[in-house]
Amino acid sequence: MTDPNPDLLRRYFRGERFQVGATLERRIMDALADDPRVRPRLWPRRLALRAVVAIAVLVILAVGTTLPVAATTSPLASGARQILSTVGMSPVVERLMTTQRQATAAGHTVSLVGVFASNAQTIIILKVAPAAPPGSGWFKDVRLIDASGAQVEVQQGEVTPDYAWMRLAPIPGVGSAPMKVTVEVSASFGASWTLQFDTATQGRFLPKPAAGQAGKDAVAFDSVVAAPGALAVDLTTRGATLGSFCPGEPADPLGPTGVSASCTHEIPSLSKDHGADAASSAGLWVYDANGNPLTNISPVTISVDRRMLAQQELLHGGVWQLPGPGQYRVVFTAPDGATLERTVRVEG
Amino acid sequence: LSVRFTDRTEVFIALIQPLLQSAFALAMVMLGDRPAAEDAVQDAALKAWRNAWKVAGSSSPPQSWFLTIVANQCRDTRRTRWWQVLRLDEMPENPQSDHAERVTAELDLDRAMARLSREQRALVYLRYHLDMQPKEISTILSVRQGTVKSRLHRALRQLRNEMAPGSKEETDD
Numbered sequence: 185m186t187d188p189n190p191d192l193l194r195r196y197f198r199g200e201r202f203q204v205g206a207t208l209e210r211r212i213m214d215a216l217a218d219d220p221r222v223r224p225r226l227w228p229r230r231l232a233l234r235a236v237v238a239i240a241v242l243v244i245l246a247v248g249t250t251l252p253v254a255a256t257t258s259p260l261a262s263g264a265r266q267i268l269s270t271v272g273m274s275p276v277v278e279r280l281m282t283t284q285r286q287a288t289a290a291g292h293t294v295s296l297v298g299v300f301a302s303n304a305q306t307i308i309i310l311k312v313a314p315a316a317p318p319g320s321g322w323f324k325d326v327r328l329i330d331a332s333g334a335q336v337e338v339q340q341g342e343v344t345p346d347y348a349w350m351r352l353a354p355i356p357g358v359g360s361a362p363m364k365v366t367v368e369v370s371a372s373f374g375a376s377w378t379l380q381f382d383t384a385t386q387g388r389f390l391p392k393p394a395a396g397q398a399g400k401d402a403v404a405f406d407s408v409v410a411a412p413g414a415l416a417v418d419l420t421t422r423g424a425t426l427g428s429f430c431p432g433e434p435a436d437p438l439g440p441t442g443v444s445a446s447c448t449h450e451i452p453s454l455s456k457d458h459g460a461d462a463a464s465s466a467g468l469w470v471y472d473a474n475g476n477p478l479t480n481i482s483p484v485t486i487s488v489d490r491r492m493l494a495q496q497e498l499l500h501g502g503v504w505q506l507p508g509p510g511q512y513r514v515v516f517t518a519p520d521g522a523t524l525e526r527t528v529r530v531e532g
Numbered sequence: 533l534s535v536r537f538t539d540r541t542e543v544f545i546a547l548i549q550p551l552l553q554s555a556f557a558l559a560m561v562m563l564g565d566r567p568a569a570e571d572a573v574q575d576a577a578l579k580a581w582r583n584a585w586k587v588a589g590s591s592s593p594p595q596s597w598f599l600t601i602v603a604n605q606c607r608d609t610r611r612t613r614w615w616q617v618l619r620l621d622e623m624p625e626n627p628q629s630d631h632a633e634r635v636t637a638e639l640d641l642d643r644a645m646a647r648l649s650r651e652q653r654a655l656v657y658l659r660y661h662l663d664m665q666p667k668e669i670s671t672i673l674s675v676r677q678g679t680v681k682s683r684l685h686r687a688l689r690q691l692r693n694e695m696a697p698g699s700k701e702e703t704d705d
Binding site for chain 2: 190192193194196197198201202203204205208209211212215216337443490491
């Protein structure tokens with residue numbers, strides 16, 4: 185037996201792994217000297233390719249469908265509303281006032297085309313027109329600055345020549361009071377764009393649907409939040425493994441040294457025939473009263489950490505475009521095909 | 533701290549720079565991922581700057597104060613849901629060295645440390661590398677002194693169990 189004696193522990197912590205890198209000091213110095221706001225973190229190391237699908241789906245919507253725009257007292261400018269509707273997201277930002285929805289620099293106009301902000305996450309979609317040449321780096325850096333001047337952490341994102349989709353940490357205090365939020369985008373060729381929006385209204389926590397069983401999986405809802413234009417559902421399952429929802433993931437996704445893992449579901453096709461197929465696929469789905477699957481604003485992500493792994497638990501979370509008030513079916517399909525279905529009612 | 537900060541660079545030199553190594557190591561211990569640890573320390577440094585005025589009137593030593601910010605930042609990072617798999621650095625499979633026994637012990641420790649929770653790893657680091665007392669650790673990790681002692685005891689016991697002969701096969705994939 186090798187005892188973890190203090191000398192061994194001290195030697196361990198003196199190891200190269202724990203030595204600060206040469207660039208960190210300069211990085212902090214730059215951030216301090218440059219601005220009170222921190223320089224944006226490095227763009228996510230492993231981008232979710234499936235996020236591109238989310239954007240593509242929204243673009244397809246603009247061509248193929250006409251989405252109802254709910255009557256609203258939102259102060260969102262009509263021009264902004266039109267831009268949002270072009271990607272099928274007009275209802276999503278009814279809750280937002282955009283005070284500076286687009287900006288132009290170096291011949292490119294960057295527009296804020298979609299925002300979803302909750303106490304769990306922030307999702308932003310930007311569009312650049314005309315599209316930037318591939319590899320031109322129009323989206324080199326991005327900062328989301330809250331009302332206090334603090335930067336909101338970027339957690340995941342994807343960039344195409346004409347769109348950028350990103351998921352960020354929640355904006356502090358987003359649930360307490362309206363506030364002005366600034367989005368700064370800078371390109372590698374020197375151009376930069378500054379946009380602003382005000383959070384105006386808040387989503388509502390709907391009553392949690394009853395927990396239940398889907399085959400061998402126990403299902404418990406953590407939260408269901410309805411915002412004007414968006415429905416966010418989070419639930420925890422116990423029983424199934426990450427690999428059973430995300431083909432290709434190892435049975436033990438964390439391995440001996442992993443801390444946490446997540447995978448992202450693909451956005452389902454919007455064709456009407458896909459609804460029935462989708463329900464037979466393992467995962468989390470939301471349907472309207474006519475049985476049509478709602479469009480994802482943010483792809484469903486399934487995640488696990490070591491504690492949850494030990495409990496055979498998984499977190500499932502997604503955000504869907506909410507056409508308006510009404511009844512919606514939330515369906516969880518277990519890997520063995522068993523389903524749990526709950527109805528949520530969104531009031532006007 | 534008697535320094536009156538007049539600009540940000542001075543803040544960094546006076547306050548953050550001497551603590552950077554211990555702050556980074558703490559973040560690395562808690563997060564197990566170098567880029568994530570660097571991000572956490574950077575964010576913590578900015579928060580430290582914004583709150584630098586507080587430390588002047590604080591009874592906490594600057595190290596405890598800053599490491600508390602770093603630990604909180606690491607916890608905030610942990611709360612995020614959208615991580616990919618984070619893994620500790622790859623470990624050599626066949627160490628060849630005159631100090632093979634020592635290296636083997638360190639590899640065993642490496643594996644055993646990976647089995648601890650982040651809070652436990654932070655406890656062990658603060659206690660055995662920075663030689664902090666439970667009171668100071670309790671401030672940094674925002675837990676009671678008694679909790680520090682009990683969690684430390686459990687962490688060491690778990691380390692011993694993990695490093696015991698026969699447990700290696702269970703921990704290797």
